[in-house]
Amino acid sequence: MAAINRDDVAHLARLAHIEMSDQELDRMAGELAVIVDSVKSVSQAAGDDVPATSHPIPLSNVFREDVVGHTFTAEQALSGAPDSDDNRFKVPAILDEA
Amino acid sequence: MDTEAILSFEEAMEKYDPVLGFEVHVELNTKTKMFSSAPNVFGDEPNTNVNEVDLGMPGVLPVVNKTAVESSIKIGLALNCKIAESCRFARKNYFYPDTPKNFQTSQYDEPIAYDGYLDIELSDGTVFRVEIERAHMEEDAGKLTHMGGATGRIHGADFSLVDYNRAGVPLVEIVTKPIEGAGSRAPELAKAYVAAVREIVKNLGVSDARMERGNVRCDANVSLRPHGRERFGIRSETKNVNSLRAVEHAVRYEIQRHAAVLDAGNPVVQETRHWHEDTRTTTSGRPKSDADDYRYFPEPDLVPVVASREWVEELRATLPEPPAARRKRLQADWGYSDLEFRDVVNAGVMDEIEETIAAGASASVARKWWMGEIVGRAKNADVDPGQLGVQPATIVELARMVEDGKINNKMATEVLDGVLAGEGTPADIVEKRGLAVVSDDGPLLEAIDAALAAQPGVADKIRGGKVQAVGAIVGGVMKATRGQADAARVRELILEKLGVTA
Numbered sequence: 001m002a003a004i005n006r007d008d009v010a011h012l013a014r015l016a017h018i019e020m021s022d023q024e025l026d027r028m029a030g031e032l033a034v035i036v037d038s039v040k041s042v043s044q045a046a047g048d049d050v051p052a053t054s055h056p057i058p059l060s061n062v063f064r065e066d067v068v069g070h071t072f073t074a075e076q077a078l079s080g081a082p083d084s085d086d087n088r089f090k091v092p093a094i095l096d097e098a
Numbered sequence: 099m100d101t102e103a104i105l106s107f108e109e110a111m112e113k114y115d116p117v118l119g120f121e122v123h124v125e126l127n128t129k130t131k132m133f134s135s136a137p138n139v140f141g142d143e144p145n146t147n148v149n150e151v152d153l154g155m156p157g158v159l160p161v162v163n164k165t166a167v168e169s170s171i172k173i174g175l176a177l178n179c180k181i182a183e184s185c186r187f188a189r190k191n192y193f194y195p196d197t198p199k200n201f202q203t204s205q206y207d208e209p210i211a212y213d214g215y216l217d218i219e220l221s222d223g224t225v226f227r228v229e230i231e232r233a234h235m236e237e238d239a240g241k242l243t244h245m246g247g248a249t250g251r252i253h254g255a256d257f258s259l260v261d262y263n264r265a266g267v268p269l270v271e272i273v274t275k276p277i278e279g280a281g282s283r284a285p286e287l288a289k290a291y292v293a294a295v296r297e298i299v300k301n302l303g304v305s306d307a308r309m310e311r312g313n314v315r316c317d318a319n320v321s322l323r324p325h326g327r328e329r330f331g332i333r334s335e336t337k338n339v340n341s342l343r344a345v346e347h348a349v350r351y352e353i354q355r356h357a358a359v360l361d362a363g364n365p366v367v368q369e370t371r372h373w374h375e376d377t378r379t380t381t382s383g384r385p386k387s388d389a390d391d392y393r394y395f396p397e398p399d400l401v402p403v404v405a406s407r408e409w410v411e412e413l414r415a416t417l418p419e420p421p422a423a424r425r426k427r428l429q430a431d432w433g434y435s436d437l438e439f440r441d442v443v444n445a446g447v448m449d450e451i452e453e454t455i456a457a458g459a460s461a462s463v464a465r466k467w468w469m470g471e472i473v474g475r476a477k478n479a480d481v482d483p484g485q486l487g488v489q490p491a492t493i494v495e496l497a498r499m500v501e502d503g504k505i506n507n508k509m510a511t512e513v514l515d516g517v518l519a520g521e522g523t524p525a526d527i528v529e530k531r532g533l534a535v536v537s538d539d540g541p542l543l544e545a546i547d548a549a550l551a552a553q554p555g556v557a558d559k560i561r562g563g564k565v566q567a568v569g570a571i572v573g574g575v576m577k578a579t580r581g582q583a584d585a586a587r588v589r590e591l592i593l594e595k596l597g598v599t600a
Contacts, residue, residue: 015391017193054186054396060404063164066128069135070149077145077153077262087144088259091195093244 004033101379103358107282107350110322110357116284117330118277118349119319120291124270124299125238126169127306127313131266132237133160133203133400138268140311144261152266154199159399162187166268167210167403169304170235171413173270174211176298176420177230184404185210187235187397195260196239204271206394209234210403216298217422218290220283221444223436228291229275238267276330284320284353289346292316296342297421309340316345320352322360331356332366336380339373348373351380428452432461445473447483450490457490463497471511475518492517495524508581509533535584539591542575542583546592549574560596568592 006029013020020028074087083090105113131138134151150158174181188206214230241264246256272295280287296314300307307313321333334356339348352371359366370383419427428448429439432455442448447468454464468483476483496510505513505528516527528534549571550557559567568589575588593599 011391015191015393054398055401057401059401060184062161062401063167064130064135064161066130066163066165067135068130068137071136071146072148072150072153074143074145077148085259088243088261089145089195091242091258091260093246093255093257094195 004029004036008032102355103362104351104354105357105361107354110353111282113324114322114331114353114357114360115278115325115327116280116349116353117321117323117333118274118280118284118288119333120272120274120277120288121317121319122272122292122295123238123315123317124173124272124295124305124307125313126166126268126270126304128163128165128169128268130163132163132166132235132268134266135161136266139263140306142263144263147263148265152198152262154197160203160397162400162403163268166235167405168413169268169302170210170233170270171405171410172302172304172417173272173299174214174233175410175414175417176302177211177214177216177233177272177295179211179214179230179233181405181410182208182210182212183407184208184402186402187400188394189397190236190392190394192392194239195258196242196265198240198262198265202237202239203397203400204236204394205234210405216291216294218287218294219422220286220290221440223440224283226280226283226287226290228277228287231273231275233270233272236269236271238264238269240265285346285350288318288349289342292345293342294421301418301421303418309342312340315340318345318349318352320349320356321366322353322356331360332368334366334369334371334380336371336373337383341375344373344375347378348380351378355380432465434461434465438465441469445469445483447473450484450488454490454493458494459490459497464493467493467496467514471514486518488514488518492524499524499528503535503584503586504528505533505535506581506585509535533582535582539587541579542588542591543595545575545578545583546571546588546595548578550592550595557596560592560598563598565593565598 006025009025009028009032010020013025078084078087078089081089126138128138130136131152134149136149136152137147139147151160171181185205185208187203188208189201190204190206191201193200209232211233212231214233216228216230218226218228220226240260240262243259243261244255244257245259274291277287292314296307296309299305299314305313309315316339318336318339319333320336321331323329323331334352336348336352339345356366367382371380372383373380425439425443425448429436432439432451434442442451442465445468450472451461451464451468454468455461459467472486472488473483476486479486492514496513499505499513500507500510509528512531512533513524513527516522516531517524521527521530552574553570556567556570560571571592572585572588575592576583576585
């Protein structure tokens, strides 16, 4: 069983800006451990001769030539913004939140 | 804002040994962004150089800019790095409005370039090797402007305005290994290192390298340890020190501040510091904490970059001569002493001298004019020497006129002033100002007679064979002719008159 305790979940929740109740933290600690264990079973299928990979498709060097394409107007860019000012996105002052 | 205690730099150096580290971000000057085809242009109207990729809209996919990868490999090669056979991108997760995706696409465990070095020459010629840990590809963030509040700084701001034009601009982050052994030269080395990186990326043509525009930005890490101790002290990281002078000052200030903290028996806080150019001090940013848990993981939307050895060698073949090697070659070609050459470099006229020599001047003539005349005039005008607008051809023409005896050196400087004042070519000015050397022997002989009569003792000495005494008579003649005579001809005539052979 993977060791994922309540504090780990609380830490992740804080990093992800997700508010969780004590109850949810307790439940998620148990569930996440099961999930991690399930994923871990993949390592049983792969032998030592299979190198670790982050990309299952055998592709590399998918590039774009350095040629300018389309852009939005400022109006388009800001069309979904909750608030704006002077053609810029307006956001609450975010200071060191740690 | 609290003023923190600092120790004098000298005292700090007596007690402690500084260890440095730098992260230099270089903005590439590609036409488009790292992962989108939106233009990479500085200074445009806010939020006009963006598309759905830069704004992190749902479902969009990044595509890597090939030119940016090539530029990154070139930077790696110029920093004597190994280029990874294969590398990948990673997501660096954090919430901050400068990054609309809530992650920055960067590289983490597989940088494109690693294990390099750069030899840095200090002002006295000492060479200091800085080891490069890695250079990796990533994207720039948007630009936040903090509004309201009393100071205009982030502290006390009411809200912020965000322009995403810069979001997604290709960056290469160059990270050094810990730099030990710099001692009291640490501030100077810091400045010289950043200057060298800037010079290299500019020389490669991969960045505009304008620090005032943020094309090259430096985060400076400083820690102190007592002399003789191997273990590093706790470091601070001063962010966005954006001029060469500021790099030097920031490192010096942090050394002095750390020393005072340690001296008081306190631990240095591991934290981000903000540099303030106005007071030349740093203030506390945020301490390292949970917020730095970036949960990097491989970017699933981008496939690996494989740099075949053929491709790397192709790129290596396009590299221009490294700036340091070029300096070495030019000094040897020109035959300048170390001191002469260093003065030329420090005065910022190496390129100008090279052009002047290419236009036909000798190395000594080019140096004489640039260092002896133009640098001083530029200083008075408070501009860079190159900005005065002196053309290499002008210097070649002036030197030729002097050589041909048409004008003397004193007149030549006058002609230079005329050229700078926009009065025309050197030939025009010589004519307009009536500056030709007097070569008609008649008036010269009169002046020589007068000079000899005025200094009969000297005349006797010369007659007696002391030819070197002729200088005094030549001086008298030059004075009488207000410097318009050809000194060499005057000398000839005096010796002739006195019946002495030189």
